[in-house]
Amino acid sequence: MKITRVSESNIADTPHKMDVRKLYDADSAQIMHITLQPGQALKPHITPVDVTFYILEGTPEVLVGEERIVVQADSLVESPKDIVHCLYNNSEKPARILVIKAPKPTSQAKMI
Secondary structure: OOOOOHHHOOEOOOOOOOEEEEEEEOOOOEEEEEEEOOOOEOOOEEOOOEEEEEEEEOOOEEEEOOEEEEOOOOEEEEEOOOOEEEEEOOOOOOEEEEEEEEOOOOOOOEEO
16 A cells, blocks of 8 residues: 655646645546645646546635636536636635546646
């Protein structure tokens, strides 16, 4: 059994320059943990695979296509491949999001 602790995982070097930690990386999927501090946001981008966001903590705004909605903890948001998406934390508390990409992307996301 392999156990990966978020607190012991390295921050990944991504174009977003945020606290993004790779927890799982296989051909079938990739799972990342993102922590957004108050006022932080990712850069809008398009991913060549389906992406699912599971909100662990906080109330981030999630953009998928033309929709931008505040999402509560314990909610799952789906973003189909090739559609712009983004995460924003406009609240006063940190937001933690689990990001699942399936299958694992074979090319980089396109920044908008």
